[in-house]
Amino acid sequence: xxxxxxxxxxxxxxxxxxxxxxxxxxxxxxxxxxxxxxxxxxxxxxxxxxxxxxxxxxxxxxxxxxxxxxxxxxxxxxxxxxxxxxxxxxxxxxxxxxxxxxxxxxxxxxxxxxxxxxxxxxxxxxxxxxxxxxxxxxxxxxxxxxxxxxxxxxxxxxxxxxxxxxxxxxxxxxxxxxxxxxxxxxxxxxxxxxxxxxxxxxxxxxxxxxxxxxxxxxxxxxxxxxxxxxxxxxxxxxxxxxxxxxxxxxxxxxxxxxxxxxxxxxxxxxxxxxxxxxxxxxxxxxxxxxxxxxxxxxxxxx
Numbered sequence: 001x002x003x004x005x006x007x008x009x010x011x012x013x014x015x016x017x018x019x020x021x022x023x024x025x026x027x028x029x030x031x032x033x034x035x036x037x038x039x040x041x042x043x044x045x046x047x048x049x050x051x052x053x054x055x056x057x058x059x060x061x062x063x064x065x066x067x068x069x070x071x072x073x074x075x076x077x078x079x080x081x082x083x084x085x086x087x088x089x090x091x092x093x094x095x096x097x098x099x100x101x102x103x104x105x106x107x108x109x110x111x112x113x114x115x116x117x118x119x120x121x122x123x124x125x126x127x128x129x130x131x132x133x134x135x136x137x138x139x140x141x142x143x144x145x146x147x148x149x150x151x152x153x154x155x156x157x158x159x160x161x162x163x164x165x166x167x168x169x170x171x172x173x174x175x176x177x178x179x180x181x182x183x184x185x186x187x188x189x190x191x192x193x194x195x196x197x198x199x200x201x202x203x204x205x206x207x208x209x210x211x212x213x214x215x216x217x218x219x220x221x222x223x224x225x226x227x228x229x230x231x232x233x234x235x236x237x238x239x240x241x242x243x244x245x246x247x248x249x250x251x252x253x254x255x256x257x258x259x260x261x262x263x264x265x266x267x268x269x270x271x272x273x274x275x276x277x278x279x280x281x282x283x284x285x286x287x288x289x290x291x292x293x294x295x296x297x298x299x300x301x302x
Contacts (some may be wrong), residue, residue, distance in 0.1 A: 013073040033282070040276035045269050052272065059276035069277070071252050072260040073284075075161060079256060080229035080288075082165045087173050087225050092171070092218075095180035096206075110181070113174030123172070125238035128167040129154065132243075157253035164254055168235050172228065176221050183217030186209065212298075221294040223289055230285045233258040257281050 038060055044052035063069045085276030094113065098106050114123070131138045132153035140150040155162045187210060195205045211218070236254045237247050248263075261281065265274025 014132045018173060027251075034283075036275050040279050042272045044275075050090055055272065059139055059273050060280070062273070063276055063280065068252070068255070068259040071265040072248075072255050072257045075252075075254065076230060076232075076256040076258075079161055079165060079232060080226060083168060084160060084164070084222060084225040084231040086169055087176055088218075090169070091173050091180055091221065094177045095184055097182050098177070101185045106181075110174075110178060113177050115174070116171045117170065117175050121234045122238050124167060124171055125235055128170075129239050132163050153199050154239060155245070155250060157251045160240070160250060160253045164169075164220060164232075164235050164239055166229075167239065168232065176225065179221055180214070180217055183214050187213050201210055215296055215298050218295065222292050222296070226292065227285065230281070230288070231258055232256060233262065237262075257284075 041054060041056055042052040043055045093210065098109060101109070134140060134150070134152045134155060137153070139153065143150050151159050154160050191209050192205060195209045200208065233256075236256060236259060240249055240254055248259045257277065258281075261274050261277045264270050264277060284290050
């Protein structure tokens with residue numbers, strides 16, 4: 001009690017507000033990661049009796065010698081590359097257009113763009129499976145109508161992964177458009193007027209003024225897109241199963257890391273092996289995000 005009386009009131013407030021937050025952070029964030037790493041070194045089967053045995057790094061050696069891991073890693077990186085680049089460029093261009101129109105029209109267009117986000121992901125996946133149907137699907141109907149070659153979409157290993165990307169982009173691009181639009185509308189008009197006074201054209205105004213000032217928002221969009229793409233599971237699982245092929249099919253063409261983790265841990269009950277994949281997944285995602293933050297960091301504010 002005497003010690004508490006000696007503590008500065010500001011320090012008391014800081015401890016009372018900070019310690020509960022740190023406790024929650026440790027319980028729900030840090031501890032699960034520690035437990036995940038511990039579990040990855042154990043031979044833990046859900047259906048096995050008795051305590052799990054310690055295996056060291058044998059799970060990691062098995063993963064790197066597993067061809068399915070390399071396939072899932074490649075598919076995850078390809079999916080992330082397609083998703084991030086298309087969503088980033090598309091949402092940026094759409095937000096540029098929305099920033100130029102009036103408030104009433106802009107609000108109506110925003111509602112149209114974010115409405116797919118309110119669609120249940122399972123329902124959206126089933127809907128797009130019918131759109132991608134080779135015989136009577138909407139997309140092949142459009143392609144044949146403009147005399148372009150049709151595709152088997154989800155039923156072709158060469159186009160199945162990109163088909164899922166299309167659905168995922170349709171559902172999420174509106175959200176990232178709103179983020180970028182919000183950042184654009186908060187750029188002080190004085191900077192743009194100064195650029196116009198200096199004789200900057202439209203291209204230079206956006207390249208040297210808008211994009212640099214929008215860099216923190218652009219970084220946020222890229223990081224969120226990367227996280228969404230790396231952890232993708234529901235669209236692939238729903239669409240491939242609805243299409244009548246194995247989850248991750250056809251021929252493992254949509255088999256990503258999250259599906260590899262799910263099958264290892266919950267389908268085959270190898271929780272230790274699945275935890276090891278999760279640790280590798282966490283490291284890869286962390287490295288990608290670190291590189292993005294390193295490349296797009298800013299040292300100034302406005």
